[in-house]
Amino acid sequence: MTVLSDKPRATRTDAEPRIDVPALEGVLLGRWADARREVRALLKDERLHRVEGQTMAEHRETVLAQLRLLAQEGDVLRAFPTALGGADDHGGSLARFEEVLVADPSLQIKAGVQWGLFASAILHLGTEDHHERLLPGAMSVDVPGAFAMTETGHGSDVASIGTTATYDPATEEFDLHTPFRAAWKDYLGNAALHGTAAVVFAQLVTGGVNHGVHAFYVPIRDEGTGEFLPGVGGEDDGLKGGLNGIDNGRLHFTHVRVPRRDLLNRYGAVAADGTYSSPVASPGRRFFTMLGTLVQGRVSLHGASLNAAKLGLVVAVTYGNQRRQFRGGTQDEVLLLDYAEHQRRLLPRLAQTYAATFAHERMLRQFDAVFSGRADTDTDRQDLETIAAALKSTTTWHALDTLQTCREACGGAGFLAENRIVGLRADLDVYATFEGDNTVLLQLVAKRLLADHAKEFADLDAGAVARYVAERAADAALHRTPLLRVVQTLADGGDVRRSAGHLRDTETQRELLTDRVETMVAEVAQALRPAMKAPREEAAELLNTHQHALIECARAHADLLLWEAFTAGLATVEDEGTRTVLTWLRDVFGLTVIERNLAWYLIRGRLSGGRARTVTSYVDRLLTRLRPHAQDLVDAFGYAPEHVRASIADGSEERRQDEARDHYRRLRASGQDPVPEKSAGR
Template sequence: MADAVRTKKPSTSKRTPAGGAPTAPHTADEARAANASEPRIDVDRVNDLLLGTWAETRREARELIKDPAFWRIDGQSMAEHRERVLSQLHLLVDAGGSRRAFPKEYGGLENNGANIAGFEELVLADPSLQIKSGVQWGLFGSAVHQLGTKKHWDAWLPDIISLKLPGAFAMTEIGHGSDVASIGTTATYDPETEEFVIHTPFRGATKDYLGNAALHGQAATVFAQLITGGVNYGVHCFFVPIRDADGTMRAGITSEDDGVKGGLNGIDNGRLAFDQVRVPRFNLLNRYGDVSADGTYSSDIPTPGRRFFTMLGALVQGRVSLDGAATTGAALALDIAVTYANQRRQFDSGAGTAEVVLLDYGKHQRRLLPRLATVYAHAFAHDEFLQKFDGVFSGRTDTPAEREDLETLAAALKPLSTWNALDIIQECREACGGSGFIAENRLVGLHHDLDVYATFEGDNNVLLQLVGKRLLSDYAKQFRGKDAAALARYAVGQTAGKVFHGAGLRQLGQAVTDLGSTRRSVELGLRADQQHELLAGRVQQMVADLAAALRPAAKLSPAEAAALFNLHQAELIEAARAHGELLEWEAFTDAVNRVAHTAEADPTAEGTARVLTWVRDLFGLSLIEKHLAWYLINGRLSTQRAGSVSRYIDRLCARLRPHAQDLVDAWGFAPEHVRAPIASGAEQARQDEARAYYAALAASGAAPVSEKSLKKK
């Protein structure tokens, strides 16, 4: 690309030459040739940073799925796709991929963080493989492991790990998705036979959308209302055999196939209904609640609400893995789109020069580069999230407070990453034009498969509502017992970082690491401390305003209080979303500062720190631009400063343009992971061929003249 014809117009800026995009550096090498002080990232260093704490496991998983046996084949029938994915699960078992999270006594590795990290990478092979493996070992197997006790582990874990016992996770019902507490399936204890009777009392209580339910599952972990002695003790989990080894349904159990879905058709999703199905008392997964032979219920957790949330919290890893897999899927889409945009040419500059590379257009930069910054933010936040998950599930930091924080964090980050993945993949698809719509280039398939991630493991809006309630609760705790004067002084002196981080990646009062050390990177723009002040201040004010609006609820009837809450539900969800965005910005800043601190001893890291600071600033300013109306309405930005935010973003996009390929290459995807012809170098070869043809034609003297040139004469 360096041989592009340059305009003769004088430059108006060292960074944005007059004459437009064709004169801009296309690569970091070009940029450094033009300006020796131009920084460049160390791609390998950034790859280590992006892969995070369990980088070795991620690389092992990526090496495994270079084998074409793991790749999705577009155009397969649903039946063929399902059988292929089942065979891939057996290959994972052979490679040891199913053992990471389980106890060493059963051949496991007891490494929860590595387990999630490894499974997330499978999205590069086929999202159906990633999700079906998650169903088998992350949901079905995890329910036995996390909700059962040693007698259950001895009975079932070895066969679950080896895939000799494939199973379904039967929580969701047709009539109740995110509202698990209200499910209709019952498990009524019969003391005469010491059995539980599992029953579906009406159509809406049928379990639905269950992976492995339509064909492959031989058992299910069934969530049902536990009833004994005429008392409903709430939702508990039961191990229920559903098929014989030859695929024959067990008596009293009916299965229906969900059929073709919008994506993930390699998974045999289906429905299960139970007609007075009896299972032994042994089959109650009784870690958090038990029933004695005579029907007496007991639990170490005295309140039903706390018991319910503890049981569900034991299964949070589904949300953790979706957060990471969505981030990886979005990164893959950007790798394809940015690589293509660096090679595909379209339209000349208007000055008779060579056709312009797509990424040289300002709008194309605006479409892709802020989204690239967003995926970087997701990656850094996810690694901190995964560290917290591993601490809790390993037992190192397993306290009720830590589990509550983990649940809140999962509910905050999973919605952002899954929603953004859909936005990013769709924008990448459009940015690749018709080529993006061809199945072999993967973008359409990625969008179809990741679409349901927004409602998997909890609808995103419902999850954010949980976060909002936690923010309100934490906010209220700050003011208990304070008089009005003290309250006013408190409000003036606090920042969102001090008030809200107990529900996030950091503990109460812990600020983002060495915020002041980040270098200023946007001339006349919003520095790191200013970005943080705006993002954190937005969270603080939104929660404070909500608390004030909902304060009258304490004196209202339950119906009136519910109506008042409903009136402000959208605001609550938006505050939770703002909180998640703040956490991501802070995680990104911490990652930048780790590199900056390294640069003090290793000058080669200086360029990496500078470029990553620009990317972080692009993320932060894009968030501020997205919410610009709020900042103006609430007097947080002047109209003059607000009007300049978009110009700062344009400047950053132009500055990052030469680094775009390095930034996507830093994800470390090999050709076997990308598998998109438009990102394989084939487009560059086509462009080179075309340019060589026209150059040779011009040199031959036989090139036809244009009609326009004749008219000028």
């Protein structure tokens, strides 16, 4: 626990019930608390910290050096097999990785490119020969590598990339080729400068047949000179909105010869004579199986963006608890956090951050179960992928929104780089569109919800929609577990309208949130019925007409996921005072979700006008109750000053306030205090 202010705060000591901050910190750190604490201790080291004001070139070199430092001291290989020097510790490895953000998001993402994408692709898409030959260099960063999947012309639609790898049995090589400008690989970390190899995704063609996207290991630069190898070319992506410690760039290939053994062949192999074989018969399913290993990126971006939101809230809440502006009813100026609007801006976002923390812990456990092989069925993987899609999109947006709100809540001081929020926000910006564009991910979630829903109705043939879904996004036919059942144990129905008075009641909130998802999905499914038997073009048009509604379904589902995780998390809190405060916080989260969608509940008669009015006033009451606990709630994130590194949150604001008050006190005592004009001469 870290109390960033060293003064006793009346607001905290007066508050009943109280939060047991160290115990809550333990709850929030979750199963991998030791791993997180260990890496946080390392991350106090200023050699790993972002140096504000560096040029792009300097920042890139700093981050490369930091990456190598991390390779030496950071215990970064835990996700790799024990046999290869790792620890088969998937959850712990991701937990550690997420924490790196507090040093510099560029370092986190550079590490993600190297170990989470480049080395991980060799591990998951390659086989023994690749592991032996190629992994050591990737793991040690002797070979910095790029993950060359996205092309200028195709980002979200990976299946349509233009790069080809055509097998030539005469030489037992693939001819790797970029046929046009839109097929250049783009936005790749390590591509502009540091990468000496890349895992390149290309359409595998052999014997005149295109077997779809496969991955190839391709050296791209001479390790000595740093020059591109023959046939390889590229370009620097240049300055970006953030993450400028990473050398993103473009690559293209002109008939580069790739030896047959450098096809990463776990899911698709080519024999010397050109015969193709795969353990996964369906090309569509094979594609999604290969891409499925990318889920760790989404899981970890969820955790990392959550950590950015936490840092922003630590800064803004701490400052809001020390900064005063305008006189209220009393002589003293008012603390920012005592303003109702300031509470409205910060505390619901704090509530969602807590919800996402509990949801993240759940997801990380699921991830660990899947990747350790303990629970690794197709269904397990697909559940994980859907949940990761829902949470990654929701929380990366939440982090941006929270950081911006925190920035504004700190006024002009929030705009200074020294207070960190603007830098974090700039870096986090791209999290909303990389590793899966948020809008595209929400559509995947919606389609899964729809597929779950559709088969429950005998008269609703999933035909056209399922085909459509399958071809563009995910194999819907495989989705057998209704997702709602995965995330919660459905409560007994009851009369929603009657119980809506008890808004603080857990079951009422659950019913309202669950009902919304189910009803929205049912409504969209109904609307899409004509698409089932319609020609492809008409079906696509109908689906497009309801695209916004589909995305709203997915958002509603993500809200429910967060709420259920928060609610389940409450049960793990032993201290009664802490649990009471967290229950208020959970209520704020649940009720602000309901408040945001109040029109929906009113239109469908789930809430009466009278009940609906009480939502906002009840939220306001909860915010007042939570206000004295705000500092404890951010202190429980457990960040040390070396992690926060924001000068407005280091207690100096409070010292400035004290100094000013002392000045005026002395002035009054001296009798030299000038009289205000309006009092003069009376």
